[in-house]
Amino acid sequence: MNRILLLPGDGIGPEVIAETRRVLGWFAQNRNMSFDIEEDLVGGVSFETYGTPATDAMMAKALAADAILFGAVGGPQWDPLPFAQKPERGLLRLRKDLELFANLRPALCFDALKDASTLKPEIVSGLDILIVRELTGGVYFGEPKETTTLANGEKRAVDTQVYTTSEIERIARVAFELARLRDKRVVSAEKSNVMVTGVLWREVVTRVHKAEYSDVALSHILADNLAMQLVRNPKQFDVIVTDNLFGDVLSDEAAQLTGSIGMLPSASLGAKDAKTGRQPALYEPIHGSAPDIAGKGLANPIACILSLAMCLRYSFGRIDDAKLLETAVERVLAEGYRTADIMQPGMTKLGTQEMASTVLKALDALAAG
Numbered sequence: 537m538n539r540i541l542l543l544p545g546d547g548i549g550p551e552v553i554a555e556t557r558r559v560l561g562w563f564a565q566n567r568n569m570s571f572d573i574e575e576d577l578v579g580g581v582s583f584e585t586y587g588t589p590a591t592d593a594m595m596a597k598a599l600a601a602d603a604i605l606f607g608a609v610g611g612p613q614w615d616p617l618p619f620a621q622k623p624e625r626g627l628l629r630l631r632k633d634l635e636l637f638a639n640l641r642p643a644l645c646f647d648a649l650k651d652a653s654t655l656k657p658e659i660v661s662g663l664d665i666l667i668v669r670e671l672t673g674g675v676y677f678g679e680p681k682e683t684t685t686l687a688n689g690e691k692r693a694v695d696t697q698v699y700t701t702s703e704i705e706r707i708a709r710v711a712f713e714l715a716r717l718r719d720k721r722v723v724s725a726e727k728s729n730v731m732v733t734g735v736l737w738r739e740v741v742t743r744v745h746k747a748e749y750s751d752v753a754l755s756h757i758l759a760d761n762l763a764m765q766l767v768r769n770p771k772q773f774d775v776i777v778t779d780n781l782f783g784d785v786l787s788d789e790a791a792q793l794t795g796s797i798g799m800l801p802s803a804s805l806g807a808k809d810a811k812t813g814r815q816p817a818l819y820e821p822i823h824g825s826a827p828d829i830a831g832k833g834l835a836n837p838i839a840c841i842l843s844l845a846m847c848l849r850y851s852f853g854r855i856d857d858a859k860l861l862e863t864a865v866e867r868v869l870a871e872g873y874r875t876a877d878i879m880q881p882g883m884t885k886l887g888t889q890e891m892a893s894t895v896l897k898a899l900d901a902l903a904a905g
């Protein structure tokens with residue numbers, strides 16, 4: 537029995553999670569899988585109900601789940617709230633308490649959407665890269681992190697970039713393990729020319745590679761060069777591993793290569809328990825709560841549906857089923873079905889529910905052979 541916690545959240549979150557739940561139902565019915573599904577509140581809607589964006593009861597369910605499917609949180613009505621009560625704190629608490637240190641963001645360009653990219657179709661057609669970003673260390677969390685006032689009245693702000701050997705080792709291992717399931721190539725990005733954390737990063741990744749993963753090809757690149765290469769020739773990459781700050785920027789850049797934010801899934805993984813093999817995991821579309829289209833049935837559910845495909849692959853080891861779902865999405869796009877955000881001339885425009893129903897029909901057709 538696979539225990540899944542659904543956390544729809546705010547805005548379009550509940551709309552895309554409801555459709556993804558139908559897809560989950562399809563796998564339960566047709567692929568001999570059983571799920572124990574729970575659902576709870578997170579973000580702004582949790583604040584409205586309980587006065588906090590993440591209750592202890594929800595966190596207990598999250599800790600017990602094999603996988604979490606998360607929608608999105610946030611909205612303008614909660615912007616004035618103090619930091620600790622903001623909807624985003626719900627997601628940050630999940631990441632922190634579950635120690636989700638590895639963020640996986642695939643940038644995959646479906647052939648049918650190659651014209652939607654701002655880059656030339658031949659540059660992005662067939663693109664399939666995976667960015668592995670360290671999520672719980674680095675400059676976003678390093679101490680000191682402070683603003684002080686100097687004697688002359690001027691202000692001085694400090695953030696601190698910190699990495700330890702073990703933090704780098706564990707993210708490197710995640711990248712190498714994932715590369716083994718793909719094209720067996722890892723590029724590690726840092727700024728070892730100007731940062732000591734970059735020097736340590738390069739040393740540790742090289743050592744882990746040599747000792748444990750010599751079957752995978754490893755190369756190193758400076759993060760600024762990587763930013764350039766991603767728009768020049770992104771298809772040269774397979775798996776990219778990098779720190780929290782560079783990963784934040786570079787994964788957004790890679791997302792843009794593929795056209796729409798409504799298409800991109802992500803996963804955040806914790807450490808695998810050596811005894812039980814359990815690994816905390818949270819899957820979510822990379823988009824936010826899209827308050828501008830919430831409640832209108834316009835949201836593209838594909839990013840969330842593809843997050844479920846990642847969940848099938850990484851949490852449940854169902855690689856064939858993950859591929860089946862990705863193929864169903866590919867087929868729907870190839871047949872010309874689009875939500876408003878990816879609409880092109882001559883295509884058929886669908887709403888949120890209709891798009892999910894079309895994916896379900898494609899799954900039926902594929903399963904029937």
Ligand code: NAD
Nearest residue numbers: 608609610611797798823824825826827828829835836877
């Ligand atoms: P957003 O991703 O919500 O929306 C950006 C634009 O993309 C909007 O025009 C929106 O309509 C469109 N869009 C996003 N997802 C779409 C989908 N599935 N289908 C069709 N169109 C889609 O980003 P934003 O507007 O900067 O943020 C809105 C709220 O979401 C804010 O409160 C922000 O803090 C929050 N946010 C949450 C997360 C998260 O929960 N992980 C991530 C980013 C932003």
